[in-house]
Amino acid sequence: MNVYVMVCLFIIGGLVGSFYHVLGTRLANNLSIVSPRSHCLNCQKKLKWYDLIPIISFISLRGKCRYCGKYYGIDTFLVELVMALAFPFFYWYYGLSYNYFVILIIFSLLVLIFLTDLKYMIILDSPLIIGSLLIMVLKLLYYDYQEMLIGILSGIFLFLFMLFLGFLGTKIFKRESLGGGDIKLSFVIGLTLNIPLGLTAIILSTFLALPLATYSLLKDQEHEVPYGPFLISGLFIVFLFQDKFLILLNFLLP
Numbered sequence: 432m433n434v435y436v437m438v439c440l441f442i443i444g445g446l447v448g449s450f451y452h453v454l455g456t457r458l459a460n461n462l463s464i465v466s467p468r469s470h471c472l473n474c475q476k477k478l479k480w481y482d483l484i485p486i487i488s489f490i491s492l493r494g495k496c497r498y499c500g501k502y503y504g505i506d507t508f509l510v511e512l513v514m515a516l517a518f519p520f521f522y523w524y525y526g527l528s529y530n531y532f533v534i535l536i537i538f539s540l541l542v543l544i545f546l547t548d549l550k551y552m553i554i555l556d557s558p559l560i561i562g563s564l565l566i567m568v569l570k571l572l573y574y575d576y577q578e579m580l581i582g583i584l585s586g587i588f589l590f591l592f593m594l595f596l597g598f599l600g601t602k603i604f605k606r607e608s609l610g611g612g613d614i615k616l617s618f619v620i621g622l623t624l625n626i627p628l629g630l631t632a633i634i635l636s637t638f639l640a641l642p643l644a645t646y647s648l649l650k651d652q653e654h655e656v657p658y659g660p661f662l663i664s665g666l667f668i669v670f671l672f673q674d675k676f677l678i679l680l681n682f683l684l685p
């Protein structure tokens with residue numbers, strides 16, 4: 432394993448994470464991602480380049496603005512750190528391959544969805560669209576147009592399937608049970624995994640969501656549980672262990 436490559440990937444990952452944090456926070460608040468330049472939301476002071484070094488700036492300033500001392504929370508640091516670790520880790524796990532690029536796309540969506548769905552209860556469209564397009568291109572480059580077409584059709588199938596479930600849920604529970612973002616995310620799941628594994632990912636995500644959903648139902652009826660983080664976690668887990676899930680599927684559905 433080449434240490435130099437790993438260090439480079441760590442740095443690139445940190446920069447990407449820093450960008451994702453800006454992207455997620457600004458788009459979720461309907462702000463432009465190009466202007467204004469990074470500034471403190473409290474004292475409005477423009478941040479210098481040395482205030483924006485991923486991970487290091489957070490540690491040296493302990494998450495506070497250098498100028499006014501306002502504490503910004505740990506989420507910037509966490510997003511930068513997990514992305515910085517993800518780039519070299521998955522490279523070590525997969526090598527430079529189709530799976531490496533796809534897992535980075537899935538992991539990026541995971542980080543962004545956790546950031547925006549937990550904090551602002553929304554799933555942004557643009558990362559889903561860009562992620563889908565990149566996965567289509569990767570299928571075309573590493574496989575062929577047929578593989579890409581199967582992915583797209585599987586995505587449409589899961590999209591319609593979840594749309595139908597959402598419609599059914601609204602009829603039965605008399606309130607919106609699946610958000611638009613969750614339904615769009617189902618397209619990405621189908622596109623990436625095709626139908627059998629895609630459905631497995633969705634089923635897995637409901638099991639993952641069950642403890643929190645039960646807890647919030649028992650505690651207060653009105654509180655909504657964001658489903659997006661569980662859906663994307665389902666996709667992430669099934670993609671990572673797809674060989675094992677395929678064996679399980681062959682065993683259950685001979």
Ligand SMILES: [Zn+2]
Pocket residue numbers: 471472473474475476496497498499500501
């Ligand atoms: Zn400030």
